[in-house]
Amino acid sequence: MQDSASDRRIRDIVIVGGGTAGWMAAASLKHHFGAAPVAITLIESSEIGTIGVGEATIPTIRRFYQALGLSDIDVLRATGGTCKLGIRFNDWTTPGASFIHPFGLYGQDLKGVAFHHYWMRLRALGEDVPIGDYSLGASLAAGGKFTTPSRNPPSTLSVFDWALHFDAGLFARLMRQVAEQNGVRRLDAKIVKTNLRGEDGFIESVTLDSGATVAGDLFIDCSGFRGLLIEEALHTGYEDWSPWLLCDSAMAVQSEGKGDPPPYTDVTARPAGWQWRIPLQHRWGNGYVYSSRHTTDEAARMVLTGSLDERLLHEPRKIGFHPGRRLKAWNKNCIALGLASGFLEPLESTSIALIETGIEKIKALFPSRDFDPAVVDEFNEMSRLEMERVRDFIILHYKLNQRPEDPTGFWTHCREMAIPDTLRKKIDLWRAQGHFVRYRWEMFSPPSWLAIYAGFGLLPETYDLSVDGFDAGQLSAALAEMRKAVADTVASTRAHGDFIEQYARPRSVA
Ligand code: FAD
Numbered sequence: 001m002q003d004s005a006s007d008r009r010i011r012d013i014v015i016v017g018g019g020t021a022g023w024m025a026a027a028s029l030k031h032h033f034g035a036a037p038v039a040i041t042l043i044e045s046s047e048i049g050t051i052g053v054g055e056a057t058i059p060t061i062r063r064f065y066q067a068l069g070l071s072d073i074d075v076l077r078a079t080g081g082t083c084k085l086g087i088r089f090n091d092w093t094t095p096g097a098s099f100i101h102p103f104g105l106y107g108q109d110l111k112g113v114a115f116h117h118y119w120m121r122l123r124a125l126g127e128d129v130p131i132g133d134y135s136l137g138a139s140l141a142a143g144g145k146f147t148t149p150s151r152n153p154p155s156t157l158s159v160f161d162w163a164l165h166f167d168a169g170l171f172a173r174l175m176r177q178v179a180e181q182n183g184v185r186r187l188d189a190k191i192v193k194t195n196l197r198g199e200d201g202f203i204e205s206v207t208l209d210s211g212a213t214v215a216g217d218l219f220i221d222c223s224g225f226r227g228l229l230i231e232e233a234l235h236t237g238y239e240d241w242s243p244w245l246l247c248d249s250a251m252a253v254q255s256e257g258k259g260d261p262p263p264y265t266d267v268t269a270r271p272a273g274w275q276w277r278i279p280l281q282h283r284w285g286n287g288y289v290y291s292s293r294h295t296t297d298e299a300a301r302m303v304l305t306g307s308l309d310e311r312l313l314h315e316p317r318k319i320g321f322h323p324g325r326r327l328k329a330w331n332k333n334c335i336a337l338g339l340a341s342g343f344l345e346p347l348e349s350t351s352i353a354l355i356e357t358g359i360e361k362i363k364a365l366f367p368s369r370d371f372d373p374a375v376v377d378e379f380n381e382m383s384r385l386e387m388e389r390v391r392d393f394i395i396l397h398y399k400l401n402q403r404p405e406d407p408t409g410f411w412t413h414c415r416e417m418a419i420p421d422t423l424r425k426k427i428d429l430w431r432a433q434g435h436f437v438r439y440r441w442e443m444f445s446p447p448s449w450l451a452i453y454a455g456f457g458l459l460p461e462t463y464d465l466s467v468d469g470f471d472a473g474q475l476s477a478a479l480a481e482m483r484k485a486v487a488d489t490v491a492s493t494r495a496h497g498d499f500i501e502q503y504a505r506p507r508s509v510a
Helices: 020-033 060-066 072-079 115-124 136-142 168-181 228-233 297-306 351-364 373-399 410-416 421-433 446-455 465-469 472-491 496-504
Strands: 012-016 039-044 082-084 086-090 098-102 163-165 185-188 191-196 203-208 213-215 218-221 238-240 249-255 265-270 273-279 284-290 317-320 324-326 334-336
Touching: 012 020, 012 213, 020 039, 020 168, 020 351, 060 072, 060 163, 060 351, 072 163, 072 168, 072 496, 082 496, 086 136, 098 136, 098 446, 115 465, 115 472, 136 472, 168 185, 191 228, 203 228, 218 228, 228 334, 249 297, 273 297, 284 297, 324 373, 351 373, 373 410, 373 421, 373 446, 421 446
Parallel strands: 012 039, 012 218, 039 185, 086 265, 218 334
Antiparallel strands: 082 163, 086 098, 191 203, 203 213, 238 324, 249 284, 249 317, 265 273, 273 284
């Protein structure tokens, strides 16, 4: 046992903000610390509210809530959620063309050589089959079907993963329930001042509009774009990524649903950006993400509302954002999570996933009150790399667009813009011989890169030489067998709407 004077362990964590980031952090950290003597207080302002978007996720979210003891069905029911097998990209190449980026693998590797080399050879032999036909996730999504993956898949062909679309407000409420049940204290108040310690500029406390102060050892800033602590108090600085990520605005509106919910997020290219469509059980979310340098808010509103023929549930509202990242996610005794730490843009639904990995990093590198610079630096380096990798993946989508009509100049600009060296290197390696490089802190694995390269028609100049060792007829038959296995599973799977109806509707209707 250490005496209290020498005990430098953190005892008080203050989380500022009760959006998705704040309540996810509160629920997860309290669960992690269990009965350990660490108090967690969350301060949120119901007067200010939350951003109210952020409803498409990637599969890591399921591992996140499962670790809290929640099942998929619990979360689907509590949040009006639907299942997401991937993202369907419409009109990003040529008008009318679509492809799906699934959460899962394509085909089966043979003799240790990645599947896409065999697929490439078959194309060279004249069999031009879309790569999605070798993906169970993509094929289920395209067919509007849904089943949960088998725990003991008969082959790698059956390997796929899934995520959720959910009502962000209901998800934050669920996280709040978990957090409060485990002892997180909640204060509904507006923070009017952040008080810094004279000697080192660390945060000592925050002052509420009631006049009360809340002190802490560690502050987690989940206050949204403004970065109340990390920026407004600590002046950490921000790295601007708008030269590559042109979109800086979104026009968002909720609508009534339209038929069966598809098991994917729809993202459709528009004149100065793209439009999302996220099906929930009780409503659908829609939004046009655009570059304010290439269109006006009014034009964006017209494009959005003109594309929707179902009843809108409110007036469209504009959300501005600034693509980039906080220079240090962790500064002094403050760690920023969620929008306070930076934001790329909504394509590929990475923001909530970055909250999850941020929380995991906090646990893994949990500091003492000495805030060892080595720990802080490591956290910041990991966060930087992770965000840059995601940034590159998102830029790839814009860079590869082939939209022929471009009245705003947005798409031509994206095609012609210089890209980060890290991305250039990846594309060069792929283009030369179909190689993938996977760096540390990469959120998207090779199948995701393959989905985007193939979807946009960027194919390598050649394939792995060893593939020529296969007899062409046998190779064709083996790949036809793979496609058949996928198609047979799709044929015997129920519609996604039926799955939702049977398992995901709330048990009791109020
Ligand atoms: P917020 O929701 O803004 O919460 C901030 C909190 O801080 C609130 O509780 C507020 O009351 C509190 N606060 C602020 N100031 C004070 C104060 N002075 N005193 C007390 N409390 C205060 N992410 C995805 O993963 N998938 C998506 O599909 C997706 N779509 C998006 C679409 C758009 C257009 C945008 C802009 C973002 C999208 N995101 C998406 C990102 C996602 O919305 C956020 O990552 C997520 O909602 C987390 O937000 P947050 O909790 O950081 O901030």
